[in-house]
Amino acid sequence: MFIGVFDIGGTSIKYGVVNENGEVISKFQEPTEAKQGGEYIIEKLIELSHKLIEQWPLDGLGVSTAGQVNSQTGEIVYATDNIPNYTGINVAERLREAVGLNVSVENDVNSMAIAESWYGAAQDVGNFICIALGTGIGGAAYTDGQLYTGSRFSAGEFGHILLYPNGRTCTCGQYGCYEQYASTLALKRAVSDYYNTDTDLEDFFDRLKAGSQQEQQIYEDWLENVALGLASIIHVINPNRVIIGGAISAQGEFLSSRIQGKLEKKLLHNHKTKLDVVCSRFGNDSNLIGAAKHYLNQYY
Ligand SMILES: [Zn+2]
Known part of the structure; x- marks a missing residue:
């Protein structure tokens, strides 16, 4: 199984494909341009998702992001002005509507913890x-x-x-x-x-x-x-x-x-x-791996 994954930080968006064993199959990076705001990031995620979907038979998308996240619904419950107007956006809903796949969303450090607990340092x-x-x-x-x-x-x-x-x-x-x-x-x-x-x-x-x-x-x-x-x-x-x-x-x-x-x-x-x-254990990949595990937990 292939899961498309994103790690949205203040300076860069890392994204790629992780399989059901937590192995990073492929990864890329783009600047976040966070100051452009939440809507801009959603548009970018949709564009990058389509790019991944063209290359991989994805089961769904797992997102790790800066900000406080309702990990059940995928809504950003609070984000600082590092990403203006991000608070209140339901990332899971917006992505699901745009690309037609299941989507899960979790906070970035929570994603790291999920990855380390799965098969890492914890x-x-x-x-x-x-x-x-x-x-x-x-x-x-x-x-x-x-x-x-x-x-x-x-x-x-x-x-x-x-x-x-x-x-x-x-x-x-x-x-x-x-x-x-x-x-x-x-x-x-x-x-x-x-x-x-x-x-x-x-x-x-x-x-x-x-x-x-x-x-x-x-x-x-x-x-x-x-x-x-x-x-x-x-x-x-x-x-x-x-x-x-x-x-x-x-x-x-x-x-x-x-x-x-x-x-x-x-x-x-x-x-x-x-x-x-x-x-x-996973360094820069931990959020991507955790995003995939959160996706598996939510849908399987
Ligand atoms: Zn403070």
Whole structure:
């Protein structure tokens, strides 16, 4: 069976074909042009769907997207102004009407968690959290083998934990949110501020691994903030595993073991005895794989 899959992010739309075993058969990427708004994205999805349908005998479409999603109906229940006028659009309904296939829709970090639970970094645990570090911080939690969605499909907004009251202004309108200190954008800002010039995070990690002391201090401070927010989440959920997602997860153990080390001093005994921190198994493909699994769960 072939499932057409989409991963709609703030900067790019990844799309392709995944089979019923979760193998990525084919994948492509396009800029989202998010500022053009929700309707523009729907038009683009329809166009890309037709492109996939011409090449593959698709059973249906699975969509992973930024924003809070009613995963039963496929409606965007809330999206920030990163994608204007996206809130309220029923992505599943619009796509189904346009292409005549079954469509499922799920939030992006939830999709990642579904993929990791299926046959990735969380296949052997029922209690785990995923934290996606990027421009902001997204989250998802599995408790007793089930994805926790909350009453309005809006659980897991880890990025807006208030870490420092009256701190930095956040895109949500509050001050001092976790993502203003521990996202990869926050790390990039800290590095750029230090050097007084726009700096690439890949260059940063190269210098860090080469032993630069300045980079070491910036990394330590950032890791401290990552662990500070995580400690609160871990104390609430009591997971066996924390899975790091986002492009930075390519750093692997260089990132995960340092976060685990920082957590040691911040957690109660029972919260750390059976806890490990790892990076996503599927990296950039996790949302596509999770979108396919969500589709299978919904229709089979
Ligand atoms: Zn916020």
